[in-house]
Amino acid sequence: MIIQPVDYFLVAWFVLAGLSTAYVAWDQFRHNPEPVVMKWGFVLVTLYMGPIGLLLYVMADKEPHPGEHEAFIKPLWKQGAGSTIHCVAGDATGIILAAVVTASLGLPMWLDLIVEYTAGFAFGLFIFQSLFMKNMMGGSYLENVRKSFAPEFISMNAMMAGMAPVMTLLMMGRDMRAMEPTELLFWGAMSLGVIAGFAVAYPVNVWMVARRLKHGLMTERASGHKHKHKHQHAGMGSGMGPDVTRPQLLAVTMTTTLMLLGGMTVPSLFVNMRLSARDVGGAIMPPGMIMGWDTPGEAMRDMAAVHPRNVASTSAPDARGDTELQPRIENGVKVFDLQASVVRWNILPNVQVEGYAFNRQIPGPRLRVTEGDRVRIRVGNRLPESTTVHWHGLILANAMDGPANITQQPIQPGQDYTYEFTTEQAGTFFYHTHDHADRQQALGLYGALIIDPRNPAAGERADKEYVIQLQEWLEREGRTFPAMLMEGGLPNYFTINGKAYPETDTVSMKVGETIKLRFIGTHNNFVHPMHVHGGPFTVVARDGYDLAPAARFDADTVNVGPGQRYDVIWKARRPGKWLVHCHIPHHTTNNNVEHQGGGGLMMVLDVEA
Numbered sequence: 001m002i003i004q005p006v007d008y009f010l011v012a013w014f015v016l017a018g019l020s021t022a023y024v025a026w027d028q029f030r031h032n033p034e035p036v037v038m039k040w041g042f043v044l045v046t047l048y049m050g051p052i053g054l055l056l057y058v059m060a061d062k063e064p065h066p067g068e069h070e071a072f073i074k075p076l077w078k079q080g081a082g083s084t085i086h087c088v089a090g091d092a093t094g095i096i097l098a099a100v101v102t103a104s105l106g107l108p109m110w111l112d113l114i115v116e117y118t119a120g121f122a123f124g125l126f127i128f129q130s131l132f133m134k135n136m137m138g139g140s141y142l143e144n145v146r147k148s149f150a151p152e153f154i155s156m157n158a159m160m161a162g163m164a165p166v167m168t169l170l171m172m173g174r175d176m177r178a179m180e181p182t183e184l185l186f187w188g189a190m191s192l193g194v195i196a197g198f199a200v201a202y203p204v205n206v207w208m209v210a211r212r213l214k215h216g217l218m219t220e221r222a223s224g225h226k227h228k229h230k231h232q233h234a235g236m237g238s239g240m241g242p243d244v245t246r247p248q249l250l251a252v253t254m255t256t257t258l259m260l261l262g263g264m265t266v267p268s269l270f271v272n273m274r275l276s277a278r279d280v281g282g283a284i285m286p287p288g289m290i291m292g293w294d295t296p297g298e299a300m301r302d303m304a305a306v307h308p309r310n311v312a313s314t315s316a317p318d319a320r321g322d323t324e325l326q327p328r329i330e331n332g333v334k335v336f337d338l339q340a341s342v343v344r345w346n347i348l349p350n351v352q353v354e355g356y357a358f359n360r361q362i363p364g365p366r367l368r369v370t371e372g373d374r375v376r377i378r379v380g381n382r383l384p385e386s387t388t389v390h391w392h393g394l395i396l397a398n399a400m401d402g403p404a405n406i407t408q409q410p411i412q413p414g415q416d417y418t419y420e421f422t423t424e425q426a427g428t429f430f431y432h433t434h435d436h437a438d439r440q441q442a443l444g445l446y447g448a449l450i451i452d453p454r455n456p457a458a459g460e461r462a463d464k465e466y467v468i469q470l471q472e473w474l475e476r477e478g479r480t481f482p483a484m485l486m487e488g489g490l491p492n493y494f495t496i497n498g499k500a501y502p503e504t505d506t507v508s509m510k511v512g513e514t515i516k517l518r519f520i521g522t523h524n525n526f527v528h529p530m531h532v533h534g535g536p537f538t539v540v541a542r543d544g545y546d547l548a549p550a551a552r553f554d555a556d557t558v559n560v561g562p563g564q565r566y567d568v569i570w571k572a573r574r575p576g577k578w579l580v581h582c583h584i585p586h587h588t589t590n591n592n593v594e595h596q597g598g599g600g601l602m603m604v605l606d607v608e609a
């Protein structure tokens with residue numbers, strides 16, 4: 001899917017690679033006097049290295065004018081390039097095929113590399129190198145396998161020394177779609193790996209060609225009508241053996257083997273190579289997250305961006321959360337339907353999050369019942385992961401409480417679960433996911449549950465009422481990550497009822513009127529000191545419980561921690577725009593920017609004279 005800036009680059013790259021490969025194939029098979037193995041070598045390498053393969057081809061191998069191939073390919077640098085090409089063609093093909101298979105099988109990265117090396121070596125030795133040698137030198141296939149072994153080993157080691165770390169660090173980097181062969185990014189990582197492998201293998205190939213351990217480019221022309229092939233070996237006398245001493249060969253073999261071991265193992269200092277493509281599931285990680293060699297795959301999935309492919313619906317930009325859901329009455333029971341799904345939701349006109357929502361709104365719908373009501377809530381799960389619902393603060397049967405794997409099996413994607421209880425309390429409560437709440441609640445799975453007292457005269461009343469549900473968001477580079485108090489997880493947007501100021505509600509009041517603000521700590525991370533301008537309020541309830549008259553107190557700030565509720569009554573004393581806002585100034589910005597005097601956790605009580 002095209003969801004990241006790099007994806008546009010990759011599309012352009014692979015279009016160019018396709019065009020380059022088509023041109024090289026056409027020119028090789030129509031015009032270039034070369035053995036077939038070499039033709040295929042250039043075609044494959046251009047497929048992997050795109051325009052760079054084309055560049056190598058036209059600079060080193062393409063016959064400039066008829067009859068000039070023999071002279072054109074003579075220089076050592078071109079011979080070295082040719083030698084590297086037929087190493088890379090075979091090795092890279094083996095490696096890439098093995099990478100696709102190991103990713104599909106879900107093998108850990110360290111085993112991937114070993115399988116890829118083995119496959120690359122086998123492909124290179126048994127197909128490209130030995131066939132190539134046989135084609136040139138004649139003799140039996142087995143004899144050529146034996147003669148090719150040492151040069152192939154040296155070249156393959158150098159090639160993999162370049163390719164392995166590039167592949168590993170890219171595939172297990174911040175955007176682990178690179179682990180999935182169905183993603184362009186996987187093929188981009190392969191291409192860059194092959195380019196790095198080519199660069200590292202090139203010097204040793206130049207040396208091997210110079211010492212006649214390997215052959216480079218050559219010309220093959222049909223002579224006359226006899227269809228007998230004549231080979232032109234540029235730059236070397238045919239039939240002469242390698243010009244290399246045993247210590248030289250040993251030293252080069254040892255060095256390239258050491259390079260190989262380094263290339264295969266050094267990445268394990270930076271990424272967790274025990275993980276497989278399945279463990280990381282194509283996760284896109286937040287910038288700044290610390291991922292070490294021991295970071296579990298589950299931790300990555302916990303912090304990963306919401307994948308756009310899972311978005312089920314896009315809400316209207318002006319859609320509001322916390323809308324009251326009317327129950328159906330079935331045999332005296334108040335029945336509510338909640339459905340969890342992934343939505344695209346505007347927290348500002350120009351800022352969309354990909355969030356988890358109940359009934360396609362953030363916060364989820366307000367459930368309002370009366371003390372003593374029998375309540376039944378059917379929860380459907382349309383998320384890409386399991387979930388549950390917890391009824392925060394309620395006295396109920398343990399089986400109805402919601403903690404996943406503790407009181408119930410989590411509700412799997414596509415499944416339903418029904419909660420039922422009789423309310424015994426009255427006050428400000430809320431509901432939220434209790435399965436991976438670190439991720440799911442941070443992405444929006446919560447809503448208000450207001451229980452009115454059975455006796456309408458009970459409780460402190462006010463002329464108006466407003467529910468304030470707090471939330472923290474991490475929205476970066478077009479992706480939404482669950483905000484959490486971790487490196488890379490810190491929030492940059494903050495919302496009241498799913499909207500950041502200036503998109504938050506403005507409540508109109510008249511001088512002398514009172515308003516009951518019900519603060520709900522639906523957020524996951526911070527204690528938000530919620531402050532009201534224009535004079536103190538009276539704190540009348542905490543966590544759903546009315547304070548006794550003697551325990552009520554006046555204040556202008558309450559610290560609303562995760563899970564806490566405060567009901568406060570504020571009186572409009574003077575006309576004007578009076579703010580309700582968090583007193584951590586960063587929480588009243590939108591991505592550190594102020595719009596119309598603030599942002600995030602801020603709203604206005606607009607009092608008329």
Ligand SMILES: [Cu+2]
Pocket residue numbers: 526527528529582583584587601
């Ligand atoms: Cu705050």
